[in-house]
Amino acid sequence: MANLIWQNGALKPFEQATTHVMSHALHYGTGVFEGIRAYEQADGTIAVLALKEHIERMFVSADPIAMKIPYTREEVCAAVVATVKANELKSCYIRPLAYYGLPPTKVRVRPDPKTPIEVIVYSYDMGDYLPDVALDVKISDFIRLHPQSTAVGAKICGHYVNSLQALLQISGTKYNELIMLDYEGYVAEGSSDNLFMVKDKVVYTPELGTILTGITRQIVIGLAQDLGYKVVETKIKPEELYTADEVFFTGTAVEVRAAGTINDKTIGNGEEGPITKHLKTEYLKICRGQNPKYNHYLTPVK
Numbered sequence: 012m013a014n015l016i017w018q019n020g021a022l023k024p025f026e027q028a029t030t031h032v033m034s035h036a037l038h039y040g041t042g043v044f045e046g047i048r049a050y051e052q053a054d055g056t057i058a059v060l061a062l063k064e065h066i067e068r069m070f071v072s073a074d075p076i077a078m079k080i081p082y083t084r085e086e087v088c089a090a091v092v093a094t095v096k097a098n099e100l101k102s103c104y105i106r107p108l109a110y111y112g113l114p115p116t117k118v119r120v121r122p123d124p125k126t127p128i129e130v131i132v133y134s135y136d137m138g139d140y141l142p143d144v145a146l147d148v149k150i151s152d153f154i155r156l157h158p159q160s161t162a163v164g165a166k167i168c169g170h171y172v173n174s175l176q177a178l179l180q181i182s183g184t185k186y187n188e189l190i191m192l193d194y195e196g197y198v199a200e201g202s203s204d205n206l207f208m209v210k211d212k213v214v215y216t217p218e219l220g221t222i223l224t225g226i227t228r229q230i231v232i233g234l235a236q237d238l239g240y241k242v243v244e245t246k247i248k249p250e251e252l253y254t255a256d257e258v259f260f261t262g263t264a265v266e267v268r269a270a271g272t273i274n275d276k277t278i279g280n281g282e283e284g285p286i287t288k289h290l291k292t293e294y295l296k297i298c299r300g301q302n303p304k305y306n307h308y309l310t311p312v313k
């Protein structure tokens with residue numbers, strides 16, 4: 012199977028898609044990226060999920076770091092489709108990235124001579140990001156980035172140093188995922204996913220403001236409402252999670268995953284709860300083109 016990366020307008024073999032060691036982004040984390048999935052459809056074709064929404068978020072993420080991506084949204088979408096097609100992938104994970112290249116000598120990016128902006132698209136067969144079980148979850152000592160420190164809703168490369176340090180705390184332990192609180196002590200999100208809680212059949216999720224503007228979160232909110240659940244976006248205290256009937260995570264990579272325990276306290280009966288299961292099943296139907304109402308989220312790879 013081919014292993015091609017789209018780099019600045021052309022597909023190249025993996026080994027040739029290189030960048031300079033003095034790239035600004037390598038020194039200062041000044042890039043924006045996306046994590047997208049494509050799914051094999053019931054008829055054997057491949058479709059990218061929420062492609063336009065992801066590329067829109069990538070452009071919105073670029074704003075706070077004054078990055079003008081040197082392609083249109085449509086060109087980046089086409090690059091994603093071309094990369095999946097060229098690699099003959101079926102269900103896969105796709106990583107578009109735009110970053111500041113040379114020169115890196117100062118933090119401030121330069122309009123003249125312009126700090127160049129490079130764009131790549133990589134795709135690979137990721138499989139499950141987290142095991143398909145009720146997860147053991149730890150509330151992290153690390154807090155989610157402060158909204159006055161950075162544009163927290165944006166998917167900026169440097170933000171993930173925060174996630175990595177939190178993840179390192181649980182590596183080698185029994186915990187599969189973590190929850191970060193925000194600067195006020197409310198529940199924010201996981202290391203690479205948004206969080207939901209179910210109590211008395213009502214679905215709650217942390218409001219925007221300190222979390223990534225998750226695209227799966229948005230799809231699942233709409234889906235839950237369509238399925239007749241009341242959804243409330245609000246502030247959630249960590250102790251409310253312990254008495255919830257169900258807690259689950261959403262994200263492009265993780266899809267929908269239940270929390271079985273949080274800080275060793277059992278959530279519900281410790282297994283994937285009925286509403287989580289319902290939403291997960293229906294979400295995967297959307298991904299696989301089995302719910303026509305949501306087909307607008309699917310871009311065929313032809």
Ligand SMILES: Cc1ncc(COP(=O)(O)O)c(C=O)c1O
Binds near residue numbers: 264
């Ligand atoms: C920190 C963080 N929160 C939430 C998410 C979920 O976002 P999405 O559903 O757009 O993949 C991700 C994944 O991109 C993430 O990295």
